[in-house]
Amino acid sequence: MMEKNPNEWEQHYLDQNIPWDKGRPAPALVAFLKDHPAPTGRILVPGCGMGHDVRALSAAGGEASEVIGFDLSPTAMKLADDFPKVGREHFLAGDYFKLPEELHHSFDWIWEHTCFCAIDQDQRASYVQASAKALKPGGKLLGVFYLNPYDDEHAPGEGPPHGCSLDELEKLFGDLFEITEHWQPSDAYPGREGKELMVILQKR
Ligand SMILES: C[S@@+](CC[C@H](N)C(=O)[O-])C[C@H]1O[C@@H](n2cnc3c(N)ncnc32)[C@H](O)[C@@H]1O
Numbered sequence: 001m002m003e004k005n006p007n008e009w010e011q012h013y014l015d016q017n018i019p020w021d022k023g024r025p026a027p028a029l030v031a032f033l034k035d036h037p038a039p040t041g042r043i044l045v046p047g048c049g050m051g052h053d054v055r056a057l058s059a060a061g062g063e064a065s066e067v068i069g070f071d072l073s074p075t076a077m078k079l080a081d082d083f084p085k086v087g088r089e090h091f092l093a094g095d096y097f098k099l100p101e102e103l104h105h106s107f108d109w110i111w112e113h114t115c116f117c118a119i120d121q122d123q124r125a126s127y128v129q130a131s132a133k134a135l136k137p138g139g140k141l142l143g144v145f146y147l148n149p150y151d152d153e154h155a156p157g158e159g160p161p162h163g164c165s166l167d168e169l170e171k172l173f174g175d176l177f178e179i180t181e182h183w184q185p186s187d188a189y190p191g192r193e194g195k196e197l198m199v200i201l202q203k204r
Contacts, residue, residue, distance in 0.1 A: 004118075004160065006072050006095065013049075013075035020161075021049055025056035026113045028144040028185035028198055033060045035186075039142065040064040041108030044134050046096040047071055047115025051080030051089070057111060058087035068103075070094060097126045099133055107134045112143030117161035124164075124172055132176040132203055141177065141201040144185060145169060148195045166197060177201035 012018055038060035045054050048069035058067040067089040071077055074093040081091045094100060096115070110131055119127060131141050149161040156163065164172075170179060181200040188196055 009071075010073045010075055013073045013079065018049065020114060020118075021052075022189055023052070025052040026144055027187035027189060028196060029053055029056055029111065029113065031185055031187040032142070032198065033057075038062075038065070039109040039111070039140075041066075042106055043067045043109040043111060044103070044107045045069045045111045045113075046130070046134075047113075047118060048080065048091070049073075049076050049114075051076075051083060051091060053111055053113055054080065054089050054091070055083060055086045058089035062087055066090075068092060068107075070096060070099075072096075096130050097123065099130050104133050105136055108136060108139050110134060110139070110141040110143075112141060112145070114146065114161065116143065117146040117149060117163070119160070119162075121162050128173050128176060135203045137203060139203045140180075141199075141203070143199050143201070145197050145199055146192075146195065147197050166199070169199060169201075173201050175204075177203055 033056065039057065040061045043057055043065055048054050048071050051069045054067050054069035058065060069080055069091040071093060072095055077091040077093040116127055146161050146163055147165060148163050150156055150163060166182060179199060180202050183198050185196055185198045
């Protein structure tokens with residue numbers, strides 16, 4: 001698969017051709033919410049697609065959280081908004097690399113799941129900059145990163161999803177974030193077991 005331009009993401013949702021959407025929140029997030037206090041305050045979910053993770057975070061945080069799902073695809077945001085509300089979640093269409101100024105330095109948490117692996121590898125530095133711009137000082141990015149998305153049908157360099165290692169994350173994020181924790185998630189979608197890493201990055 002080649003790298004995608006912005007319109008291609010939108011077309012996927014228009015065609016309902018969204019193989020990455022499993023119809024439920026990321027198992028790693030569900031496991032985290034079971035074992036830890038829910039993140040609260042303002043939470044941003046870039047590349048949130050249909051918003052399953054947004055609703056999981058919103059339900060877990062209750063009144064103490066406001067969760068904003070943000071995605072390039074206006075159709076995804078419309079479809080996500082059509083789900084019954086579970087808390088104070090809402091959805092905005094936009095490009096993470098051009099985060100609206102009113103969202104700058106306004107989030108306590110970012111939840112990352114399959115946005116970082118979907119963007120071009122040469123956009124990763126911009127992802128780090130956008131995340132630093134979104135968070136308040138000391139804010140945290142909690143993410144499940146796809147270490148190894150490769151199989152018989154999909155090799156490195158062939159387009160998304162792109163893998164990354166902890167070492168690469170340290171190099172990429174290190175100037176602006178400190179990795180405070182990382183661990184293998186206790187649950188994953190079938191086929192992703194052992195291929196993901198949960199990481200907490202705190203903005204310096
Ligand atoms: C592989 S999908 C994952 C969606 C969702 N996280 C899920 O697991 O179902 C990647 C998502 O990132 C979005 N995306 C890609 N580039 C983006 C950007 N620059 N800003 C915001 N969203 C982006 C796409 O529209 C798509 O919904």
